[in-house]
Amino acid sequence: MAAIKVAKTGNEAMAEAMRQINPDVVAAYPITPATEVVQIFSQFVADGAVDTEFIAVESEHSAMSATMGAAAAGSRAMTVTSSQGLALMYEMLYIAAALRLPIVLPEVNRALSAPINIHCDHSDTMGARDAGWIQIFSENSQEAYDNILQAMKISEHPDILLPSMVTTDGFIISHCMETMFFLDDATVKNYVGPYKPHASLLNLAEPHSLGALDLQDYYFEHRMQLAEAMRRAKDRIVEVGLDFGRRFGRSYGLFETYRMEDAEVAMILLGSTAGTTKMVVDVLRREGRKVGLIKLRVFRPFPFAELAREFGRVKAVAVMDRSDGLTSFGGPLFDHVRSTLYDLERRPKTVNYIYGLGGRDITLEDLRSIFVRLQDIAAGGPIDPLITYQGVRA
């Protein structure tokens, strides 16, 4: 196994993972900021660097539909998208999951319209959070690459058979060049292994119908099977993450804790903001402040029980949402974390920050001030406001 040191953007890293996976079929439609992945992959096809049948479809709805058709026909199939593209796929996302098609979708997080905006927030991915897809967030290009490879092993496992989306943050990761390591082609090929489909429309010896009408007598059981698969996925994600570490030196779990051992206050968030926050944590730690970070990697399945264990000693938590659920009660991560904490004997106080919508920067100073406020709350200070829109102009 050779680790190849490179300087790559998130999009380049995701495209490279796709080249090394060498899927049978890719059907994709360009959309900013994921366009580059489609372009780079198209060039791989044009240069004969992959064996993939590439379908340059006429919409994301067709991208997902064609990917599903290929997957149902026993092929390893992938597509790539972002934002409005994911929104256009919305109908098909639910069906891909329920038909148990193990598609892996690199997704670049971008704000949903309107107003139209091409920059990062998580509203696109959060919009698909109940579709039955495994959702894995990445902090940087290295994680994006590693997560795509792992997603293959998670999704395709016979006990799981659920699709996965692996996300990066638009522009912040997708277009930012960083030092990272690729695995060599043979290692990736060996790691993902040959595709063994659970069933195939091209198995002529055993014809079957996929996508039948389920009425009152079967629908519920099939949805239950889907829910159980998502529950099982949690263990599989942990197993794959540990195995990845044993093989390649980078381990992954459902979330990453950063200086949480004796933390009195903590932040929980998703994606690229973790990098900035770690730096702020380090600075505050040097000042003697007991602050920590939980970087949630897997949003679906949501690790409720596992997270609860981390918060037992914490006095105050800021839940950082890079999307707004417009519920009038904070963002989606806030809902989940509050629910996670409910059964704890000693519950930390929680506040919600909605930040970074449409690519608005969150600064070191922003993050620092949030930690300082958490310390005040931990010391009995007021919680009002419960929900803060961080960095928005009055």
Place this chain on the structure above:
Amino acid sequence: MANIKKLAENPELLSGGHRLCSGCGAGIVARQTLLAAGDRPVVVANATGCLEVSTTIFPYTAWRVNWFHSAFENAAASASGIEAAVRAQRKSGRLKEDVKVIAFGGDGGTYDIGFQSLSGAMERGHNLLYICYNNEAYMNTGIQRSSATPRGAHTTTAPTGKICPGKIQSRKDLTACLVAHDIPYAAQAVVGEWNDFVTKVQKALATSGPTFINILQPCMLGWGFPSAQTVALGQLAVETCIWPIYEVEKGVYRLTKRPKQKKPVAEWLKTQDRFKHLFGPENAGLLEAIQKDVDLRWEKLLALCGEKAAI
């Protein structure tokens, strides 16, 4: 031309016991398609619609071939993906057989909500046959208008009323749209002219690349006629020239049946409840306009097919 004795030896790949209405033409379309395929291996992609819901009520299926359904508007995109899988797996040696993909969609799934996906698949040149079983309205949801619904027809979303004689607009000429995609084979067919249809299916399946057949499928429920009349109605559509049957092979038009004597369109309209209001005195003008429209389109088609003009 297909030989019925030979055809009868082919396996029945759409079993009985499905739940389509008695006299439904969609079942005839599917059954004859699979009979026409014979021992050529096929896989079916089905749009949401009558054919899909009635043939695959879990845990049953009427299909003895591999069959796939995911949504309403995407049969052509699903078929594109399956066809790409065929190519990929043949290239890698995992698949030996030359499997052909057949997509079925109703006029809702084809003319309207699935139009973009169909156009995309045709332009990309996938090796597949798309069959539109066209019953001229959204029958599965209860007879709502589509862009295939002919002028003057009553549907539940373009109903006849005190001030409205049913659908105001003429239908879209989808077959012409498909011909404009420069695909190697496009055809119109009708339930009731079985040999014509089976021959067209066989031709399409033998053609490499995207092919399309638009088959008019009488719907007893939506059109309002006795269920024993499905075949006769299809034939009458051809005889009145309201639905001519023809094919376009590499851009060359050919009429596959020219009625000996063109019958007035009123003879066809009067067989169906959806048109009965047209025979009231207040709609005489509309009736005349419909006939004129049929005449005009028929003349145009004759010219395209290099046929002698009607008198």
